[in-house]
Amino acid sequence: MKKRIVRLTILSMLIVFPMLTGCMFDIPTPTEATTRSRMVDEPLQRVGAETYDYGEELNEIIPVLFRTGNVPRAKYEPLEGAYLGAWLDGDESLRMFEYQAEKRHTVYVHEMRIGDDVPTNWILHCIAAMATPLFVIHPMSSYDMDYGIPAEELIYLARQLGSFNLPMFIAFHPPGHGMAPAEFNNLFRYARSVFLLHAPQAAFVWVAPNTEATPQSPFYPGHDAVDWVGASLLAGRCKEGKTPDILAKFEPFHNAFQAHKPIMILPLGISHFSRGDYNFRISETVAELHQTYEALRNFPRVGLIVYADSFSLSPSTQDDFSISGESRLMNAYRDVVACEHFLSRLETNVPPSPIWVRSEFLGYYREGDAYVNIRTLENELRIAPPRQQEEINGQNYANIQVISSYNNSLNISFCAYRRVIFVGA
Numbered sequence: 541m542k543k544r545i546v547r548l549t550i551l552s553m554l555i556v557f558p559m560l561t562g563c564m565f566d567i568p569t570p571t572e573a574t575t576r577s578r579m580v581d582e583p584l585q586r587v588g589a590e591t592y593d594y595g596e597e598l599n600e601i602i603p604v605l606f607r608t609g610n611v612p613r614a615k616y617e618p619l620e621g622a623y624l625g626a627w628l629d630g631d632e633s634l635r636m637f638e639y640q641a642e643k644r645h646t647v648y649v650h651e652m653r654i655g656d657d658v659p660t661n662w663i664l665h666c667i668a669a670m671a672t673p674l675f676v677i678h679p680m681s682s683y684d685m686d687y688g689i690p691a692e693e694l695i696y697l698a699r700q701l702g703s704f705n706l707p708m709f710i711a712f713h714p715p716g717h718g719m720a721p722a723e724f725n726n727l728f729r730y731a732r733s734v735f736l737l738h739a740p741q742a743a744f745v746w747v748a749p750n751t752e753a754t755p756q757s758p759f760y761p762g763h764d765a766v767d768w769v770g771a772s773l774l775a776g777r778c779k780e781g782k783t784p785d786i787l788a789k790f791e792p793f794h795n796a797f798q799a800h801k802p803i804m805i806l807p808l809g810i811s812h813f814s815r816g817d818y819n820f821r822i823s824e825t826v827a828e829l830h831q832t833y834e835a836l837r838n839f840p841r842v843g844l845i846v847y848a849d850s851f852s853l854s855p856s857t858q859d860d861f862s863i864s865g866e867s868r869l870m871n872a873y874r875d876v877v878a879c880e881h882f883l884s885r886l887e888t889n890v891p892p893s894p895i896w897v898r899s900e901f902l903g904y905y906r907e908g909d910a911y912v913n914i915r916t917l918e919n920e921l922r923i924a925p926p927r928q929q930e931e932i933n934g935q936n937y938a939n940i941q942v943i944s945s946y947n948n949s950l951n952i953s954f955c956a957y958r959r960v961i962f963v964g965a
Contacts, residue, residue: 600906603838604899604916606963608799613890615743615767616672616707617802617843620896621881622836623647625674625846627807629862634669637849640870643877644670644884647709649807649846651676654693658700667706672886674709674745674846675701676806679717689727694734702739707886710735711770711806714747721758728761743767747806751793755800769797770806774848775828776859777814781821783828787835795900798841808832809848809861812869816858826872829863833876838960840896845882847873903961904932910954910961911937921963923947 613619625647626637638644648671650659666673677697680690701708712731717724732744747770749759760766771793775783790805797803810832812825836842848861863869899920901913914936917925926946929936940952940961952963 600904602903602905602910602959602961604901604903604912604961604963605838605840605896606899606916606921607894608897609894610892611895612892614802616709616886616888617768617890618883618887619890619893620840621883622842623844623883623886624877625649625804625806625844627846627848627850629850632849632864634665634671637864638669640864640874641877642874643882646884646886647672647674647844647846649674649676651678653678654680654690654697658697663704663706670885672707672709674711674806676711676714679713679719689730691730691734694731695738698731698735698738698742701742702735705741707741707888708739708743709745709768709804710739710742711745711747714770714806715749715772724759725761729765732761732765745770745804745806747772748793751789753793754796763800766801768804768843769801770804772807773805774807774809774859774861775811777811777816777821779814779816781814781817781819781824783810783824787832790839791898794839794841794898798839798895798897801841802843803839803841804844805836805842805846806844807846807848807861809850809859811859811861812863812866813860814858822866822868826868829869829872830876833882834958837879837881837958839898841898904937905954905959906932910940912940912943912952912961912963913937916963917943921950923950 623646624643626645627649628634628637634648648666648669650662650673652659652675654677663673680693701710710731712728713719713724719727728744728746735742735744744766745768746761746766748757751771751773753760753771755763771790773786773790775786777783794803810825810828812822813820833845836845847863849864850862863873897920899913899916901915901919903913903916904911911930911932914925914929917923917938925936926938926942928942928946929938931937940954943950944952950963952961954961
C-alpha cells in the first residue's frame with residue numbers, strides 16, 4: 541500500500557475544476573435508457589403527487605408530532621427536512637442521475653475497504669456537483685482481530701480523506717463485519733478518534749444491524765462516539781409480489797433513537813423486479829414510492845434518505861431497486877422529492893433548537909375530526925387529558941378541538957395535506 545497523502549494543489553484544482561464544472565452544467569440531452577424487456581407492456585405516464593390516491597387507510601390512523609425543548613444538533617443535522625441522497629450503481633453518472641431527478645442531491649455514496657485507494661476522481665465529481673460524499677467503509681479483506689486494530693491503515697485513510705478538507709459522512713463497518721460487540725465497539729470508537737484528529741469534518745455514522753436495534757444494543761458504541769444512526773430499509777418482493785411494511789418496522793427504531801441522534805436511511809430501496817417470479821411491478825412500485833416518501837416526512841428526526849439506485853444491494857441479489865432505468869419510476873421519484881422538505885444543500889453549524897418528536901401513540905382522523913390518544917397527553921406531554929373523551933377501537937382519544945378549549949396554552953392543529961397532528965407548533 542502506498543504511503544502517500546493525496547493533496548490537491550491550487551494549480552491542479554484550477555485545471556480540474558473547470559473541466560468538471562463545465563461537464564456538470566453543460567448537460568447534454570440524455571440518451572433513452574435501455575431496460576430489460578417487461579412481461580407486460582405498461583404505458584408510460586407521469587403520476588403527479590397532487591393527483592395521487594394515497595388510500596383510504598390514511599383517513600384513519602395518523603401520526604402525532606410534538607415539540608421538545610432546545611436540543612444540541614449533531615454535525616450536519618438539518619434544522620428541518622431531510623437531505624436527499626443516492627447510492628448509484630457502479631460507474632453511474634452523478635450528473636445524469638440529477639438530470640433525471642431534476643433536483644440536486646446532498647449526498648452520494650461510495651463503498652470501500654480499509655486499505656483501498658481513496659477515490660479521488662469520484663470525490664472531485666462530488667465537489668463539482670456540490671454534493672457531500674458518504675463513505676461506507678468495510679473491514680480490510682484480511683481483517684483479523686487477533687492481529688489487532690489496523691491503526692496504521694486507519695490513520696492513513698483518515699489523513700487522505702482529511703486532506704480534501706470537506707464535510708463528509710463515514711458509515712463505519714456496517715452490519716456484516718463478523719465481529720463480536722466488544723471488538724466492534726473498540727474499533728469504532730478508535731476509528732472515530734482517529735478521524736476527529738485527522739479528518740475533523742467527518743461525521744461518524746453507526747448503521748444498525750436491524751430496525752429492532754435500540755441505544756441498549758450491544759453493538760451500539762454509545763452516544764458520545766456516534767454522530768448519526770443509520771438503518772437499511774430494503775423492500776424486496778416475495779413470490780406473491782408483495783413488499784414488507786418497512787415503515788411499520790422502522791417506526792419503533794425511529795422512536796428509540798429520535799431523542800438522541802438524527803437518523804439516516806442507508807439505503808432505502810423498493811423493488812420493482814424480482815428474480816423470484818421474474819415479474820415487473822412498475823405500477824405497484826410507483827405507488828409505494830409516493831407512499832413511502834410522503835410517510836417519511838412525518839418521521840421528524842430522519843435527516844437523510846439515501847435511495848438505492850442499484851440491482852445489487854439486496855443481500856439475496858434477487859431484487860432490482862433501481863429507478864433511473866425506468867421512466868415511470870424516475871418520474872414518480874422526481875415528483876415526490878420535488879417538495880421543499882427534501883433538501884439539496886448541506887447545513888452546517890445549526891444552533892441548538894427545538895425538535896419535532898413523533899409520538900409513540902398514533903392519532904386518529906374520523907369524519908372530519910382529528911383525535912389524540914390520551915396516552916400521548918399523559919405519558920409524553922405530561923398534561924391532564926380533558927374529561928370529554930371518545931373510545932375508538934378500544935382506546936381512549938380526545939378531540940383536538942376539545943383539547944384546545946380545555947388547554948388554551950397548547951397550540952394543536954391538524955394538517956390535512958400531510959395527514960398529521962401537530963402539537964406545540
